[in-house]
Amino acid sequence: MTRSAGCRTVELMAEAPFPVLVMYPSTAPERPEPFGPYTAEVALDGPVEPGAHPLVVVSHGTGGSHLLYRTLAAHLARAGFVVALPEHPLNNRNDNELGGTSAILANRPRHVRQVVDWASGAFDIGPVAVVGHSLGGCTGLALAGGTPTAFPHETPDRQPHPVDVTPDERVRALVLLAPATAWFQRAGSLAAVDVPVLMLTAEHDEHTPPWHAEIVTTGVADVEHRVVPGAGHYSFLAPFPERMANPAFPPSQDPPGFDRQAFHEELNAEVLAFLGKVL
Numbered sequence: 499m500t501r502s503a504g505c506r507t508v509e510l511m512a513e514a515p516f517p518v519l520v521m522y523p524s525t526a527p528e529r530p531e532p533f534g535p536y537t538a539e540v541a542l543d544g545p546v547e548p549g550a551h552p553l554v555v556v557s558h559g560t561g562g563s564h565l566l567y568r569t570l571a572a573h574l575a576r577a578g579f580v581v582a583l584p585e586h587p588l589n590n591r592n593d594n595e596l597g598g599t600s601a602i603l604a605n606r607p608r609h610v611r612q613v614v615d616w617a618s619g620a621f622d623i624g625p626v627a628v629v630g631h632s633l634g635g636c637t638g639l640a641l642a643g644g645t646p647t648a649f650p651h652e653t654p655d656r657q658p659h660p661v662d663v664t665p666d667e668r669v670r671a672l673v674l675l676a677p678a679t680a681w682f683q684r685a686g687s688l689a690a691v692d693v694p695v696l697m698l699t700a701e702h703d704e705h706t707p708p709w710h711a712e713i714v715t716t717g718v719a720d721v722e723h724r725v726v727p728g729a730g731h732y733s734f735l736a737p738f739p740e741r742m743a744n745p746a747f748p749p750s751q752d753p754p755g756f757d758r759q760a761f762h763e764e765l766n767a768e769v770l771a772f773l774g775k776v777l
Contacts, residue, residue, distance in 0.1 A: 501547065502528045503575035505540035508620075510612050513596070513605060516587040518613055519564055521575035522621065523547040535742060538568045547578075552624040552777045553617050554581045555610050557634030559678075560602065561594040566735040566749070567631070573766040579773070580621050582613045589633075600648035603661040603681060606637040611666050625777040627671040629769070631734050632706065635677020635697075639714070641666045643690030646681035669693060671776045673769055675734040676706050679713040688717030695721045696772040698765070700729035702753045722772065728756040737762060 504524030509515050519533070526544030530537050554574055556567045564583035571581040586606050588596040596602050610628060617623055630638035640646055640663040650656045661681070674697040682688050695718055699711045715721050726733065732749045737758045743750040752758050 500525075501576050501578070502526060502541045502544065503539070503572040504544035504546060505531070505538070505542050508616065510584070510616060512587050512609055512612060514587040514593070516585050516609065517564070518585070518616070519568070519571070519583040520580065520617070521571045522580045523551060523575055523578050533565050533568065535739065536565055536568060536736075537739075538572060540572060546621060550622045550624045551578055551580045552773065553614065553621070553626045554579050554773065555613050555626070555628050556581065556583045557606060557610060557628060557630040557637040558583075558586065558590070559632030559634055560589055561591060561597050562632070563591045567629070569736040569762055570629070570766055570769060574770060574773070577770050577774075580617060580623065582617055584609050584613050598652060600652040600659065600661060602633070603636070603640070603646050603648055603652075604663060606633070607641045607663045607666070610637060610641055611664075614666065614668055625670045626666075626668045627673065627773055627777060628669055629673040629675065630677060631675040632731065633678045635674040636679060636681055638669075638672045638674060639677070639679065639682060639688060639691060641669050642672055642693050644682055644688045645684075645690070647684050647687065648681065665690070671773060672696070673772065674698070674714065676700050676703055676731050677710060677714065678706050679710045682713050682717065688714070691718045693720070694776045696769065697721055697723045698734070698768070699723070699725050700731055700733055701725055701727050702729065703731045705731040726761065728753055729761065730756065733758055733761060734765070
């Protein structure tokens with residue numbers, strides 16, 4: 499029987515309640531289901547395929563949405579992974595109260611840890627990986643042992659401070675998509691990160707230019723890095739419905755000539771191949 503992407507939504511509590519979209523391997527039939535302004539082909543509340551499954555937690559960018567990684571999540575679920583997409587509380591598209599503060603640097607890794615704790619009780623979980631886009635990349639690096647330093651404009655006393663993050667030894671691999679890494683500029687900030695990393699960056703990235711990637715390649719030993727030709731910072735987000743794609747909404751836009759739909763087929767396969775190799 500063909501494996502499908504089962505799907506359910508749960509709510510956890512941190513600084514505020516936050517939803518987590520969870521996709522997992524199932525054998526129930528898929529059908530189109532609405533998720534806010536988007537649609538995904540999933541088996542809503544379908545039974546979970548028996549057995550242990552690797553867990554992938556996806557951390558979205560600052561002020562972003564967990565729903566923008568739904569196509570990657572469904573692809574991984576059909577391949578046997580449990581994939582959890584949390585909406586980071588107080589740092590998302592609906593409520594970005596803490597955006598631009600040092601609080602999110604500490605809070606976001608805790609959210610991911612909470613999701614891993616929850617998933618470990620709800621599923622038979624194998625090894626854990628974190629996929630992070632933009633600020634989600636910073637979140638993943640911190641969970642894997644990195645020590646971020648907040649900038650003066652992000653702290654109450656206007657002084658730079660190391661951010662206290664407890665590493666999660668359950669995290670065995672990272673996938674970084676156009677990661678924002680400026681908080682790891684201090685020497686040795688990434689010295690404790692010893693998990694394999696797949697890093698994909700965009701040729702035309704207006705938000706995280708090449709020096710962000712250089713921080714990772716010089717600070718972490720095991721990094722596979724590829725620059726995606728023609729891509730922009732938002733090209734890693736799932737394609738938007740045609741009604742939402744317009745120049746006034748930058749996340750829906752790509753550099754001229756870039757085919758986001760085709761790239762995501764490539765992205766899904768590349769991430770799956772990496773996770774299948776290292777987990």
